[in-house]
Amino acid sequence: MPAEEARRLLTSLPGVGEKTADVILVNMGKPAFPVDTHITRVAQRWGIGRRYGEISSWFMRRLPPERYLEVHLKLIQFGRDYCRAKSPRCRECPVRDICPWPGKR
Numbered sequence: 001m002p003a004e005e006a007r008r009l010l011t012s013l014p015g016v017g018e019k020t021a022d023v024i025l026v027n028m029g030k031p032a033f034p035v036d037t038h039i040t041r042v043a044q045r046w047g048i049g050r051r052y053g054e055i056s057s058w059f060m061r062r063l064p065p066e067r068y069l070e071v072h073l074k075l076i077q078f079g080r081d082y083c084r085a086k087s088p089r090c091r092e093c094p095v096r097d098i099c100p101w102p103g104k105r
């Protein structure tokens with residue numbers, strides 16, 4: 001089944017939103033880029049966007065599909081380890097020099 005058709009089917013189920021559908025799809029090797037709370041925060045600070053769809057499609061346009069799951073998982077870990085909601089570790093952050101967030105410390 002094509003990814004978009006599978007996504008429509010999954011999101012038609014009760015309690016299944018776009019993030020849950022995308023997590024299922026990407027773990028089945030389908031082209032999808034799930035966006036969780038950590039990725040949303042990082043994306044907002046990097047000026048990528050605020051809404052689920054714009055963040056997800058931003059990464060999908062720039063990455064080869066075989067790297068979607070890997071980058072999704074690494075961004076979650078990055079958000080947990082460095083770009084935390086409260087007290088982000090900007091001083092030790094590996095992308096500090098290119099981060100555009102005006103609130104970085």
Ligand code: SF4
Pocket residue numbers: 045082083084088089090091093094095096099100101104105
């Ligand atoms: S410099 Fe700070 S705000 Fe920017 S990505 Fe790193 S931890 Fe996040």
